[in-house]
């Protein structure tokens with residue numbers, strides 16, 4: 001039997017095969033990667049972990065999204081050489097800003113990391129003395145005004161770096177709350193419908209009082225236009241998740257907006273130590289992966305993808321509706337996770353299975369399927385599936401419902 005070393009030697013000794021595969025360009029560790037790929041290990045299986053069809057959506061607990069091949073290639077490419085981390089972030093930041101037609105950008109550790117370093121940048125500006133003090137904000141403006149309806153757990157990203165939250169309801173309240181300690185106005189796009197003050201009016205207040213505005217758009221692509229919309233509208237900073245709709249690395253994100261705030265935010269990030277953001281490291285592989293994921297996302301045929309999602313959702317809906325007593329509703333959330341989505345409900349007297357039992361059966365069957373929902377309904381999206389999996393999901397839901405039908 002040919003051992004690995006021999007195989008490797010053989011490959012590099014053959015110039016034709018070597019160049020055909022581009023092997024001469026790879027270093028030793030990459031070459032062995034190439035070889036080891038030929039004996040693929042099934043890591044999840046080795047660990048006793050079940051994989052599943054993701055019929056739920058972009059949930060961190062379910063490891064977010066899957067990266068396209070080209071993103072994985074960029075990550076692998078990044079492993080082969082050393083570069084200066086700041087230089088890489090500078091250049092990629094410029095490139096992303098050009099692509100998204102905004103002043104500046106940087107790759108962050110998720111949208112949460114973008115919020116923390118963006119906030120930290122606003123608190124400290126370019127003052128390195130202040131930078132080393134966070135989360136102690138003594139002597140700094142540290143109040144962040146936000147609408148009550150925009151307060152979800154993620155505002156912890158702001159308080160983690162020392163900001164103090166001030167809750168308001170109306171535009172009048174915002175004006176009343178503004179004082180000499182106001183550092184920023186905060187907006188959560190996903191909860192737009194839960195607040196009185198909408199985007200333009202919110203930005204106008206920031207401009208009127210010369211206070212920076214920051215919007216959390218973590219889960220707000222699609223539509224692709226959102227990557228441009230809020231910086232153009234005048235928000236000073238905008239945060240997106242890298243590993244949701246954009247399908248970049250799960251732990252990456254984007255901070256877009258005004259150069260002066262993003263440069264200030266960068267002061268908190270590695271390679272600089274003694275900062276609050278030292279633990280929010282983004283490695284070069286993720287920086288490259290994020291850039292390539294964004295390029296791919298921008299160049300995608302979004303209409304085609306939307307039609308695919310609609311047809312997948314319809315397929316699952318029709319299949320469920322074939323069981324008497326079942327009702328479905330196809331809807332698109334207006335903000336965040338803005339994709340064709342399905343709710344399935346049924347008359348429990350006609351179909352004797354609870355939503356929880358059905359979801360458990362989906363999870364425990366083969367293959368395992370993850371969904372969302374509550375006591376009343378089963379929730380499905382198809383955008384995180386591999387095309388074709390919708391048929392498996394449709395069939396399994398039908399089978400379980402049918403088995404419960406009286």
Ligand SMILES: *Cc1c(COP(=O)(O)O)cnc(C)c1O
Pocket residue numbers: 060109110111112113154190216217218219240241242243252253
């Ligand atoms: C997912 C999400 C975040 C966190 O994003 P990460 O990229 O996981 O850090 C923040 N805010 C909202 C509204 C989100 O949906």
